[in-house]
Amino acid sequence: MSSAPADLRMGKVRRVNGPVVDVVGLNGVAMFDVVAIGDAGLAGEIVSIDGDVATAQVYEYDGSVSPGDPVTSHGEALSVTLGPGLLGRVFDGILRPLDAKDVWLASGRASDASDMSWHFTPDATVGEKVAPGALLGRVTEGVRFEHLILVPPEVDGVLSWLSPEVDASAHQPIARVGAVDVSLSHRWPVRRPRPARARDGEPRLLRTGQRVLDLLYPILCGSSASVPGGFGTGKTLLQQQIAKWCDADVIVYVGCGERGNEMIDVLEDLARLRDPRTGGALRERTVCIANTSNMPVMAREASIYTGVAVAEYFRDMGYDVVVIADSTSRWAEALREFASRTNQLPAEEGYPATLGSALAAFYERAGNFTTLGGNRGSVTIIGAVSPPGGDLTEPVTAQTRRFVRCVWSLDRDLAYARHYPAVSWNESFSRDAERVGLMRSEDGDTAWAERRALALALLAESERLESLVELVGAAALPDRQRSTLRSAKLVREAVLQQDATSADDAYCGEAKQKALLEMVLAVHRALIERLEAGVDAQRLEQVDLSRVSSARESGGPDDVAAVTAVRDSVLALLKTVT
Amino acid sequence: MIDSIPIEYTGARSADGPLLVIEHVTGVGWDEDAVITLASGERRHGVVLDVNDDLAVVQVFEGTSGISLSGTRVAFSGSPMRVSVGAQWLGRVCNGRGDPIDGGPPIHGDRLVAVNGVPINPAARELPRDPIITGISAIDGLTTLVRGQKLPIFSVGGLPHLELAAQIAAQARVADGAFQIVFAAMGVTHADAEATRDALEERSQSGDLILFINTASDPVIERVLTPRIALTVAEHLAFERGGHVLVLMCDMTSYAEAVREVSAARGEVPGRQGYPGYLFSDLAALYERCGRLRISSGSLTQIPVLTMPAGDITHPVPDLTGYITEGQIVLSQEMQSRNVYPPFDALSSLSRLMRHGVGPGQTRKDHMAVAGQVYAALGHARQVRELTDLVGETGLAEADRAYLRFADALEAGFINQGRTEHRAINDTLEHAWTALTMLPAGDLSRLDPVELARHLASAVPDGSEGST
Numbered sequence A: 001m002s003s004a005p006a007d008l009r010m011g012k013v014r015r016v017n018g019p020v021v022d023v024v025g026l027n028g029v030a031m032f033d034v035v036a037i038g039d040a041g042l043a044g045e046i047v048s049i050d051g052d053v054a055t056a057q058v059y060e061y062d063g064s065v066s067p068g069d070p071v072t073s074h075g076e077a078l079s080v081t082l083g084p085g086l087l088g089r090v091f092d093g094i095l096r097p098l099d100a101k102d103v104w105l106a107s108g109r110a111s112d113a114s115d116m117s118w119h120f121t122p123d124a125t126v127g128e129k130v131a132p133g134a135l136l137g138r139v140t141e142g143v144r145f146e147h148l149i150l151v152p153p154e155v156d157g158v159l160s161w162l163s164p165e166v167d168a169s170a171h172q173p174i175a176r177v178g179a180v181d182v183s184l185s186h187r188w189p190v191r192r193p194r195p196a197r198a199r200d201g202e203p204r205l206l207r208t209g210q211r212v213l214d215l216l217y218p219i220l221c222g223s224s225a226s227v228p229g230g231f232g233t234g235k236t237l238l239q240q241q242i243a244k245w246c247d248a249d250v251i252v253y254v255g256c257g258e259r260g261n262e263m264i265d266v267l268e269d270l271a272r273l274r275d276p277r278t279g280g281a282l283r284e285r286t287v288c289i290a291n292t293s294n295m296p297v298m299a300r301e302a303s304i305y306t307g308v309a310v311a312e313y314f315r316d317m318g319y320d321v322v323v324i325a326d327s328t329s330r331w332a333e334a335l336r337e338f339a340s341r342t343n344q345l346p347a348e349e350g351y352p353a354t355l356g357s358a359l360a361a362f363y364e365r366a367g368n369f370t371t372l373g374g375n376r377g378s379v380t381i382i383g384a385v386s387p388p389g390g391d392l393t394e395p396v397t398a399q400t401r402r403f404v405r406c407v408w409s410l411d412r413d414l415a416y417a418r419h420y421p422a423v424s425w426n427e428s429f430s431r432d433a434e435r436v437g438l439m440r441s442e443d444g445d446t447a448w449a450e451r452r453a454l455a456l457a458l459l460a461e462s463e464r465l466e467s468l469v470e471l472v473g474a475a476a477l478p479d480r481q482r483s484t485l486r487s488a489k490l491v492r493e494a495v496l497q498q499d500a501t502s503a504d505d506a507y508c509g510e511a512k513q514k515a516l517l518e519m520v521l522a523v524h525r526a527l528i529e530r531l532e533a534g535v536d537a538q539r540l541e542q543v544d545l546s547r548v549s550s551a552r553e554s555g556g557p558d559d560v561a562a563v564t565a566v567r568d569s570v571l572a573l574l575k576t577v578t
Numbered sequence B: 001m002i003d004s005i006p007i008e009y010t011g012a013r014s015a016d017g018p019l020l021v022i023e024h025v026t027g028v029g030w031d032e033d034a035v036i037t038l039a040s041g042e043r044r045h046g047v048v049l050d051v052n053d054d055l056a057v058v059q060v061f062e063g064t065s066g067i068s069l070s071g072t073r074v075a076f077s078g079s080p081m082r083v084s085v086g087a088q089w090l091g092r093v094c095n096g097r098g099d100p101i102d103g104g105p106p107i108h109g110d111r112l113v114a115v116n117g118v119p120i121n122p123a124a125r126e127l128p129r130d131p132i133i134t135g136i137s138a139i140d141g142l143t144t145l146v147r148g149q150k151l152p153i154f155s156v157g158g159l160p161h162l163e164l165a166a167q168i169a170a171q172a173r174v175a176d177g178a179f180q181i182v183f184a185a186m187g188v189t190h191a192d193a194e195a196t197r198d199a200l201e202e203r204s205q206s207g208d209l210i211l212f213i214n215t216a217s218d219p220v221i222e223r224v225l226t227p228r229i230a231l232t233v234a235e236h237l238a239f240e241r242g243g244h245v246l247v248l249m250c251d252m253t254s255y256a257e258a259v260r261e262v263s264a265a266r267g268e269v270p271g272r273q274g275y276p277g278y279l280f281s282d283l284a285a286l287y288e289r290c291g292r293l294r295i296s297s298g299s300l301t302q303i304p305v306l307t308m309p310a311g312d313i314t315h316p317v318p319d320l321t322g323y324i325t326e327g328q329i330v331l332s333q334e335m336q337s338r339n340v341y342p343p344f345d346a347l348s349s350l351s352r353l354m355r356h357g358v359g360p361g362q363t364r365k366d367h368m369a370v371a372g373q374v375y376a377a378l379g380h381a382r383q384v385r386e387l388t389d390l391v392g393e394t395g396l397a398e399a400d401r402a403y404l405r406f407a408d409a410l411e412a413g414f415i416n417q418g419r420t421e422h423r424a425i426n427d428t429l430e431h432a433w434t435a436l437t438m439l440p441a442g443d444l445s446r447l448d449p450v451e452l453a454r455h456l457a458s459a460v461p462d463g464s465e466g467s468t
Helices: A211-216 A235-245 A260-272 A297-315 A328-341 A355-363 A395-403 A412-416 A433-442 A448-472 A479-496 A510-532 A537-541 A546-553 A560-576 B137-142 B161-171 B190-199 B201-205 B226-240 B252-265 B279-287 B316-324 B333-337 B367-391 B398-415 B425-436 B449-458
Strands: A009-017 A020-024 A033-037 A042-050 A053-058 A070-077 A079-082 A117-122 A135-141 A145-150 A157-162 A166-169 A173-177 A180-183 A186-189 A224-228 A250-256 A286-291 A320-326 A367-370 A376-385 B012-016 B019-022 B032-037 B043-052 B055-060 B073-080 B082-085 B093-095 B111-114 B153-155 B179-188 B209-215 B244-250 B291-293 B299-307 B327-330
Touching: A020 A033, A033 A053, A042 A297, A053 A297, A070 A186, A079 A297, A117 A173, A135 A157, A135 A173, A186 A297, A211 A448, A211 A479, A211 A510, A224 A235, A224 A395, A235 A260, A235 A320, A235 A376, A250 A260, A250 A297, A250 A328, A260 A286, A286 A297, A297 A320, A297 A328, A297 A355, A297 A376, A328 A355, A328 A376, A328 A395, A328 B279, A355 A376, A355 A395, A376 A395, A433 A448, A448 A479, A448 A510, A479 A510, A479 A537, A479 A546, A510 A537, A510 A546, A510 A560, A546 A560, B032 B055, B043 B073, B082 B226, B111 B226, B137 B367, B137 B398, B137 B425, B153 B161, B153 B316, B161 B179, B161 B190, B161 B201, B161 B244, B161 B299, B179 B190, B179 B226, B179 B252, B190 B201, B190 B209, B201 B209, B209 B226, B226 B244, B226 B252, B226 B279, B226 B299, B244 B252, B252 B279, B252 B299, B252 B316, B279 B299, B279 B316, B299 B316, B316 B327, B367 B398, B367 B425, B398 B425
Parallel strands: A224 A376, A250 A286, A250 A320, A320 A376, B093 B209, B153 B299, B153 B327, B179 B209, B179 B244, B244 B299
Antiparallel strands: A009 A020, A009 A070, A009 B043, A020 A053, A033 A042, A033 A070, A042 A053, A079 A186, A117 A135, A117 A166, A135 A145, A157 A173, A173 A180, A367 A376, B012 B019, B019 B055, B032 B043, B032 B073, B043 B055, B082 B111, B291 B299
């Protein structure tokens, strides 16, 4: 909860260097206070103070701002309004609604007036003492999203008044706690992690519906993942697939320095597609923060924090939230641009020395929590990284790797071979895999870890063999090794490849994932068995296995029977080969 | 703050590279437009890069050569640089600053608009759709250009990218509505500039083309301005007048070098290969000025052309461009050496928005399937070719030899075409079919069986040997 606006401070512009503005006369201004610059009141944030001179980064185009222009500050840190009305909408990097703005984003004070109203149903007892996170009531958003109205952090006392069922605007009081009027929304400074009781929430699987992730490099709710990949490797497509199909309750999609056309593509898709679990439009569980590459650079820097703050807000209601940040490299570049304009000593490749700690602080906001209200909630962060020239040793990629639990590295060779998603099995890892194996086993699927190990072993073995094939040709390999190559190809084509444009394959249910991998492993075993039984290798190689590769599209996303039918008929066919 | 009579300052304190520092200024804003008057009376143009108290750093577009500290006067306009926009630009030829070089009168448009543009609200965009037909088979058939898309051409010095860009500018058309071309040439030689002017003469005469030419001998810094002016004029034609506008910008590597030069003169911390850390944002501010809007029937499409120094696709300019644009058309030295025009490297090229621009009602029903099949077959042909290097062509299976014949036929009959040849989309797709029918019919799983049977029946006899 923000404190009442502190006394207004007035200063003057001294220097303008692009988005970096030096201000004098703002006595007592604090780091990260928001300032309004010039007659237009451009939004900026104080990022360094040196004696009388405070330096602000400006979130808007500041052409024509000149020395002597007025600057004001209310002593509030960069804050956003959190409440009903976030889901299904598009915002800029500092959470100003874009769908309510003009076609051309001119700089200047934005009107924050929202005339939407929400049907509030109270659910608390007047006269009781309430603490931050306690339930006050509910608002239903969209078809069935239950938006809990909680006592904001830092507010506590006796609930002396609670509104009856009412249609309220976001700013209208609906309760009185201690001496504070509480409305449906409240302000929160984005750079400050929202408080929670403990980081001890019981982890839950995050099912992405993408086979290569769920089967080989799984992730838990509350973890963090990085998706490094050069351009054209399908980074954005993979992130969009996760946004569409993962089984989180809320998605916060931060388009940070990416393409405008891509943003509208994902928005249209989300509006069109139905959530398989609730039946509502996928967009109704999504908050979009769009700061495309041509929008002001410094708002890009803030957009990442804005996204996490929104995620934490929904986490506090006990939801599993996924933050998708595309791309964190553009955010890091905003840091670099600022560092360069303020003459900070550069560390690697011009990035400031604080890059590592900034990345760590960001990914550390992920986690499984017991919320202040005692619920279990989580924030999962999935950040794309766009390494220049596809160079995975560059600072942002390398530093990020240190702080995340999963890396889903996209490989240019796979992408050029039209193998999508191009998640590489050489460079990727998941530190959650072991835990996931145990959880799957507790749920009754005791062979999950074993299947994963077999698939990975096949891929690794075939990788080794292929380098041999390049030297001596496939014909020179022993029968058994040629069979391994063939099985690994089936793992790639039948299981790992997934067609994002196909209605049957874009999303794959858990049971079908298992069936597909089981099928390939069964075919692999059958091939080896037949070889060991003395069947001629050439005759086995002539058996057409293309049905195995296309089984993933032979039925709906949850159609296990179709896969089993293919498996049975292929296994029967292999038996007949003598 | 806007003064009807601008004050002229005479206090030049230092000059360094393209930068001029003026002291004792008041009320001068960042990014403001400046007019510099030399002692000789010559006028130049500049922009404020930094303003600190009473010091203003001005970047002079025409360079500082001949500027002395005494006797130079600078006036600030009170607003960021603006250009007058309107239909009056159509049919004109200008230099990189937008001054006419066609002997015609100065261009006075309808109103003044800031050349830096204003970011488009992503929520106000519409998805690009419908194709622009360039008449070039490789592009129309395999990497279809969609209205509202930005699709760069990646080339290497010595390849005919400028000719290709000029050919696209001369031939491109849309099926409906007004269509205009804005061609911005940056850092081209005089000979190339002349050739481009000649190639575009007809279209220019008909009044639906604007040509901006900054030659290699023109001031380098002026190149920072050229694409901005071109895009500002184009945005007006597209979004206010509802036309379909195609902007070609060639060569963006020359542009980026000008940006680097300014950055170096300012003593900024260099990023990769000496380019400033903000090159991504700078390029994005240009490339993102395209698309379609909800409020307008027009569209703005971009083809930035760039040369990859030493053919290196990981060089910052192609690399950053690739991260912003929606696909790329890659020209290769290898195709050039086989004497194919355009030297189109199909497997490295991609149009990410193609699926929004092809199909029934836009190009032809079979377009996406044909393109998909061509890509799949080319991928296999490349593997076969690598194998051939090891085992020789005689060691190949007959089916694999068919793939080599297919790749050759595609190169000769489909990709290769005349420098003034305009191929209709039907011809383009039929050329692709001709090559595809040389493959084993069982491998053509992406094609419609009925269509396939019809094409196989009409295929030339000697092409049918591999298709049983």
